[in-house]
Amino acid sequence: MRTGSEPTTARSPLRTRFWLSVWGLVWAVFGTVAFALAGRTGWAVACGVLALIVAVDMTFIVRHIRQGPHYQPGPDIPPYNPPEDR
Secondary structure, eight states, rough: OOOOOTTTTOSHHHHHHHHHHHHHHHHHHHHHHHHHHHHHHHHHHHHHHHHHHHHHHHHHHHHHHHOOOOOOOOSSSSSOOOOOOO
């Protein structure tokens, strides 16, 4: 039995964030290629920079997923009390 105040069915948003990054990377690469073929150099560079940012973010997401769950206090640790408004 859990004694903490956290939800018992909490899930990490990392996998959702990973798939949204994949979606963004696909569109950024598509935009880079499409604008480069259309002769819009500025837009192609902007999409390329966005693709680079998304790729870096994806590496951090994958790193966090591979780290696995971090330390969580057990049932013998009391939950944090909410701050009291005075």
